[in-house]
Amino acid sequence: MSETYTDAFLKRVLKRAKVLGVVGLSSKTTRPSFFVGRYMKLRGYRIVPVNPAYVGQDFMGVPYVGALTELPEETDFLDLFRRSEDVLPIVEEALEGLPNLQTIWMQIGVVNQEAAALARARGVDVVMNRCPKIEHQRLFGELRKGGFNTGVISSKL
Numbered sequence: 001m002s003e004t005y006t007d008a009f010l011k012r013v014l015k016r017a018k019v020l021g022v023v024g025l026s027s028k029t030t031r032p033s034f035f036v037g038r039y040m041k042l043r044g045y046r047i048v049p050v051n052p053a054y055v056g057q058d059f060m061g062v063p064y065v066g067a068l069t070e071l072p073e074e075t076d077f078l079d080l081f082r083r084s085e086d087v088l089p090i091v092e093e094a095l096e097g098l099p100n101l102q103t104i105w106m107q108i109g110v111v112n113q114e115a116a117a118l119a120r121a122r123g124v125d126v127v128m129n130r131c132p133k134i135e136h137q138r139l140f141g142e143l144r145k146g147g148f149n150t151g152v153i154s155s156k157l
Contacts, residue, residue, distance in 0.1 A: 002129065003128055003129070005127060005130070007139060009125075010127065010130075010135050010139060011139050011140075013077075013102075013103050013105075013125055013127065014132065014135065014136055014139065014140075016076070016102065017045060017076055017077040017102070017103060018045065018046060018074070018076055018077075019045075019046045019048065019072060019074050019075045019076055019077065020040055020045050020046065020047050020048065020075070020077045020078075020079055020132075021048045021050055021068070021071045021075045021077070021078045021079070021094075021098075022036070022037050022040075022047055022048070022049055022050060022079045022081065023050045023051075023068070023078065023079065023080050023081060023082055023090060024050070024051060024080065024081030024082050025037045025047075025049035025050065025051050025054075025059060025064075025081065026051065026054075026081075027049075027051075027054050027057055027059060027064075032081070032107075032131075033081040033107075034059075035133065036079065036081075036107075036131060036132065036133040037049060037059060037060075038060065039133045039136070039137075040079075040132060040133065040136070041060055041062075043136065045077075047059065047060070047062060048062060048065060048071055048072065048075060049062060049063075049064045049065070050064070050065050050066070050067070050068065050070075050071065051064050051066075052066035052067065068090065068093050068094055068097055068098070069093075069097055071097075071098060073098070073099060073100060074100050075098050075100065075101065076100045076101060076102045076103065077101075077102065077103045077105065078090075078091075078094050078098070078101060078103065078104050078105065079105045079107065079132060080104070080105065080106045080107060080110060081107050081110075082110065083110070084106075084109075084110050084111050084112050085112075087106060087110060087112035087115045088112055088114055088115045088118075090115075091104055091112070091115040091118060091119055092115075092118065095118065095119060095122050095124065101124055102124060102125060103124065103125045103126070103127070104116070104119045104124055104125070104126045104127075105126075105127045105130070105132055106126075106127065106128040106129065106130075107129075107130075107131055108129055108130060108131050108134075109129060110128060110129060111128045111129050112128070116128060
């Protein structure tokens, strides 16, 4: 079942976020997670990349961490680039270890109703099957900067 979110809700979630833990952030510049992390960092969010495969490297000057337990306490937004079936234990761990967590955001294609219900029961907002980069661009008028919505309708190649 697909969930719908009001623009006001999504805007509120994105405006209040400050420190984003991005689980599954890749250092490969062609990966969607890289695009999202880069875009959000360039928009003033503090990004903390979580990916055990890249510990010892950094993402735009920020060292990768290997686990949620290494995220700073002030992490208030968790963006999940993980399979739907892998989300529940991540959410459980985040709810236990991140006292300032306000939002769990599951990327496009990622839906886990059990994890969502658990987070919401703890007062944490949940967004599933959406991309914060796309929603930020759409809601704050930056679609053209992202290579979308050029304003030109044409059948010419």
